[in-house]
Each structure stands twice: as C-alpha cells, then as structure tokens.
Amino acid sequence: DAKTTQPTSMDCAEGRAANLPCNHSTISGNEYVYWYRQIHSQGPQYIIHGLKNNETNEMASLIITEDRKSSTLILPHATLRDTAVYYCIVNNGANNLFFGTGTRLTVIP
C-alpha cells in the first residue's frame, strides 16, 4: 500500500537546486517523513528526516508543509554524483520501511 506519491523522474542542471516533491496526504500524526537515495548498484543511503519542522543537514534540506500532507527535498547545488533514485518514506518507527517506486533524478552537465 503506497503511502507516498512521487514523480517517476526529474532532470536537474548541474549546480542548480534540485527540488523533489512528495505527497503523503494520509500521513499519521506519529509518522516521520524520511528520504533515502539509491545510487546505481549501491544500497540505499539515508539523507534526512523530519516530523513537522523544516530540517537541514550537510546533504539536503527538507521542507514539510504545515498540514504535513506533502514535503520537498532540496539538494541546493546538484552535482553529477547526485544522480540516483530518491525515495520518500513515511514511518512511525516501525521496522518495515515501504520504499515505493521513488523519483529517478538525473543531473545533467
């Protein structure tokens, strides 16, 4: 059962900000929004997560709408190494991460 909806694919010019949207309209009050990415032939990599407030770390920023029904992952200056499949996941701390199909981001030189 898909808890999140993401575009199938996106392109971004190298050096520009990549904004990856995610809809999670049925999110529960105790569920966090997590973002992972999977670079080709590697295991998924944790990027960031948040509950209500916007979050920023060395990799990305996460903007969560006030009603928590959607969020946006921002890679401020995309590089070619950011080309990957990005997964938006809602989870309340349960062990079963449902990955969905993700967004395939291609950073173009």
Next chain:
Amino acid sequence: SAVISQKPSRDICQRGTSLTIQCQVDSQVTMMFWYRQQPGQSLTLIATANQGSEATYESGFVIDKFPISRPNLTFSTLTVSNMSPEDSSIYLCSVGGGVYGYTFGSGTRLTVV
C-alpha cells in the same frame, strides 16, 4: 552510523542450488533486516532478524526458502534456497533506525541461471 560489510557482492548460481549471503556490522545491533530488490523494482523487506530468536518474516516470504541465522549481535546470514531464475535480485541487509535512519549494505547481486 554503523558500517556494514556484505558478502558476496555478486554471484551467478545454478538453479536448484543455494547461496548464503553474509552481513557483518561494525557495532552491536539488536535487529538486522534483509531486503530484496528485484530487477527494476523497489526494495521489499524479507525478514527481521533478532539475535537469540527466530527471524520474523514478511508476507510472501517463508523460512524454508530464506533461512536466516543471527548467531551474535554483529552478524547475520540469509540463505536463498533451491534457487530459480525468479530469485535473481539484489539482496541487502540493513541495520539502524532512529535519528540516523537505516544503514544498508552494498548488496549482493544474484543471478540464477
């Protein structure tokens, strides 16, 4: 966050045989997770492995096909038994949760011929 070493990184196996995949973590962890990623698909959780107890399998996965061992807090194995071409996938182990999220191994790319 933890560092995971997963072996083998890839293998080509004959149908009807079995393959055991190893996952070593650099720190003690309570739970380890095994995922499958079929070609062109997303990840699906196979089972959760706790040290000292039997693994908990997700719907559609059974112990006879995917036996799991968890002999200590830093190590686990997943066996893919009596393989068929449909078992060709990437198999990944994972640990963690909480504020650092989950850490994944680099995966084992299995091809069954």
